[in-house]
Amino acid sequence: MTDHRPSPEEEQTTANEERTVSNGRYLYCVVDTTSSESATLSTTGVDDNPVYVVEADGVGAVVHDCETVYETEDLEQVKRWLVTHQQVVDAASDAFGTPLPMRFDTVLEGGDASIERWLEDHYEGFRDELASFAGVWEYRINLLWDSAPFEETIADRDDRLRELRQRQQQSGAGKKFLLEKQSDQRLQELKRERRTELADQLKEAITPVVNDLTEQDTNTPLQDEHSSIEKEQIVRFAVLADEDDETALGDRLDTIVEHEGVEIRFTGPWPPYTFAPDIGK
Amino acid sequence: MEPTKDETHAIVEFVDVLLRDGAVIQADVIVTVADIPLIGISLRAAIAGMTTMTEYGLFEEWDAAHRQQSEAFTTSPTADRRED
Numbered sequence: 001m002t003d004h005r006p007s008p009e010e011e012q013t014t015a016n017e018e019r020t021v022s023n024g025r026y027l028y029c030v031v032d033t034t035s036s037e038s039a040t041l042s043t044t045g046v047d048d049n050p051v052y053v054v055e056a057d058g059v060g061a062v063v064h065d066c067e068t069v070y071e072t073e074d075l076e077q078v079k080r081w082l083v084t085h086q087q088v089v090d091a092a093s094d095a096f097g098t099p100l101p102m103r104f105d106t107v108l109e110g111g112d113a114s115i116e117r118w119l120e121d122h123y124e125g126f127r128d129e130l131a132s133f134a135g136v137w138e139y140r141i142n143l144l145w146d147s148a149p150f151e152e153t154i155a156d157r158d159d160r161l162r163e164l165r166q167r168q169q170q171s172g173a174g175k176k177f178l179l180e181k182q183s184d185q186r187l188q189e190l191k192r193e194r195r196t197e198l199a200d201q202l203k204e205a206i207t208p209v210v211n212d213l214t215e216q217d218t219n220t221p222l223q224d225e226h227s228s229i230e231k232e233q234i235v236r237f238a239v240l241a242d243e244d245d246e247t248a249l250g251d252r253l254d255t256i257v258e259h260e261g262v263e264i265r266f267t268g269p270w271p272p273y274t275f276a277p278d279i280g281k
Numbered sequence: 282m283e284p285t286k287d288e289t290h291a292i293v294e295f296v297d298v299l300l301r302d303g304a305v306i307q308a309d310v311i312v313t314v315a316d317i318p319l320i321g322i323s324l325r326a327a328i329a330g331m332t333t334m335t336e337y338g339l340f341e342e343w344d345a346a347h348r349q350q351s352e353a354f355t356t357s358p359t360a361d362r363r364e365d
Binding site: 079082083085086103104139140142246250251253254257264265266267268269270273274 | 282283284285286291292294295296298299
């Protein structure tokens with residue numbers, strides 16, 4: 001056993017030494033600088049680095065200077081970086097409108113000159129994408145369902161289930177077991193139908209007010225620790241909507257929440273993370 | 282219903298988003314992007330205890346920054362949300 005354990009700072013230094021970057025620029029997003037009077041942004045980014053805009057003819061890259069890529073085993077550090085990253089993207093959004101957001105930890109080498117060249121190389125693409133995303137934002141819609149109220153009352157509405165349950169009560173042990181199985185299967189079937197119905201209703205309700213919609217994997221490795229155990233996730237959508245349609249979208253979600261046991265989580269406005277095209281392919 | 286950005290589930294959402302989505306760049310000068318080592322960390326672990334961010338004041342700080350920005354965007358002095 002040793003007396004000296006490396007402090008988090010020392011571990012950090014060791015980790016950073018593994019991957020140094022020559023004249024690196026950490027890239028947050030690409031923005032339309034013609035939408036703002038001054039192409040500047042005064043905010044601090046990941047690790048307190050000053051953030052600025054590298055501009056090439058109306059297209060700007062929001063960056064900070066960096067000498068390393070960001071990697072760590074320290075999870076608290078990861079969270080701080082992510083929150084700061086998003087704060088910078090939010091500040092850029094407020095200043096320049098909808099940005100083209102990059103994935104976390106996107107680092108380019110070669111300094112401002114390299115960034116400028118990169119912007120120029122993809123200039124047409126950036127102008128087109130920025131124009132198409134202007135005034136639209138991404139929203140995330142998460143449909144959760146607590147099936148308990150449904151399970152309590154469904155037998156009143158479903159003849160087959162009611163019949164199975166009634167026969168179950170009047171039967172002897174062997175037969176009873178079989179009928180129990182059958183009524184459970186019927187209940188599962190009805191719940192499956194209800195889930196599909198709710199997801200379809202949600203999709204139908206929001207489709208008229210969104211420009212684009214994509215269904216996302218409900219098996220995200222990230223789970224909100226406050227998620228109630230009673231509620232299951234039915235469907236997750238990422239949608240692209242005009243900022244003028246945000247209220248209409250919210251109103252439509254209200255009609256879905258009226259269904260018993262249903263909860264909707266509505267987040268945004270985010271930059272078009274899901275809809276942003278890959279660049280340079 | 283209005284969209285939120287400053288509740289726990291919204292933070293969970295953007296962490297997920299930032300690690301998985303966003304434009305991926307392919308360029309000669311790119312140092313790192315898709316195969317970032319962070320992805321190697323169990324995302325579930327990364328998110329565990331997300332609410333402890335409040336202990337560092339990060340969440341409040343973010344929330345406050347949002348509200349401040351929102352106020353700058355609206356003419357109503359009582360509004361605390363962005364209403365475009």
